Amino acid sequence: MFFEILTLFPSMFEGVLSDSIIKRACDKGLVSFRLVDFRDFTEDKHRTVDDYPYGGSPGMLIKPAPLARAITASKDRLKAMAPKTVYLTPQGELLTHDKAKSLSEEQSLILLCGHYQGIDQRIIDHYVDLEISMGDYVLSGGEIPAMALIDSVTRLIPGVLGNNDSAPGDSLYNGLLSPPQYTRPEVFENKRVPEVLISGHHENIRKWQKEQSIAMTKAKRPDLWERYFKKQTEQKSSEF
Numbered sequence: 001m002f003f004e005i006l007t008l009f010p011s012m013f014e015g016v017l018s019d020s021i022i023k024r025a026c027d028k029g030l031v032s033f034r035l036v037d038f039r040d041f042t043e044d045k046h047r048t049v050d051d052y053p054y055g056g057s058p059g060m061l062i063k064p065a066p067l068a069r070a071i072t073a074s075k076d077r078l079k080a081m082a083p084k085t086v087y088l089t090p091q092g093e094l095l096t097h098d099k100a101k102s103l104s105e106e107q108s109l110i111l112l113c114g115h116y117q118g119i120d121q122r123i124i125d126h127y128v129d130l131e132i133s134m135g136d137y138v139l140s141g142g143e144i145p146a147m148a149l150i151d152s153v154t155r156l157i158p159g160v161l162g163n164n165d166s167a168p169g170d171s172l173y174n175g176l177l178s179p180p181q182y183t184r185p186e187v188f189e190n191k192r193v194p195e196v197l198i199s200g201h202h203e204n205i206r207k208w209q210k211e212q213s214i215a216m217t218k219a220k221r222p223d224l225w226e227r228y229f230k231k232q233t234e235q236k237s238s239e240f
């Protein structure tokens with residue numbers, strides 16, 4: 001996977017891209033990155049990237065011309081890798097495991113990080129393939145959402161994760177929350193690890209974990225539970 005990141009703050013990515021799983025994926029040749037400062041695509045003396053919105057709404061917007069030039073240059077360089085242009089915005093579709101999975105099957109992504117009140121709508125209409133949001137809240141820029149997207153997508157690329165941190169075991173992979181987990185010691189501040197987990201009885205452990213997953217999901221994420229339940233009943237009824 002090739003990620004091309006279009007941002008006004010390329011240095012924000014340095015720590016994240018040179019750490020842990022993403023770094024290992026880079027070293028293995030499974031992902032690569034290029035950071036582009038789209039201020040370099042301005043043509044005025046002051047290198048202006050923002051302007052006032054028509055209609056008099058408060059705040060500033062990213063001007064269309066430098067972005068259009070930057071995106072065109074990226075699309076052109078990556079054309080052999082069929083790039084999809086992704087805009088990180090609170091107005092996008094919420095990122096889910098399924099969406100991250102389908103993005104992980106792309107050859108290349110151009111990630112567009114906006115600032116202020118966002119970007120000119122004509123860029124969204126004519127240059128952007130996909131609008132993605134990390135949640136219903138506003139940040140000062142799209143950089144942190146882009147990092148979250150890169151991390152979640154990279155983990156799903158075959159060969160990135162070792163056996164010690166395998167994606168199929170992840171919470172949400174199967175649509176349920178993870179069951180409660182425990183590590184040593186067996187007694188901590190007078191609280192014991194649930195007996196079944198130290199019984200060595202694998203079938204009982206599996207059954208207990210599934211029950212706990214379901215109980216936790218019902219209690220904490222009724223929205224996920226409803227989706228899971230619907231999918232299960234659909235699968236069962238299609239067996240007849």
Ligand code: 4G0
Pocket residue numbers: 088089090091114115116117118119132133134135136137138139140141142145
């Ligand atoms: C576009 C993404 C980008 C529009 C970006 C702000 C949150 C997210 C930005 C705006 C972001 C998210 C309309 C304020 C930059 N904040 N939830 N900030 N508006 O994924």
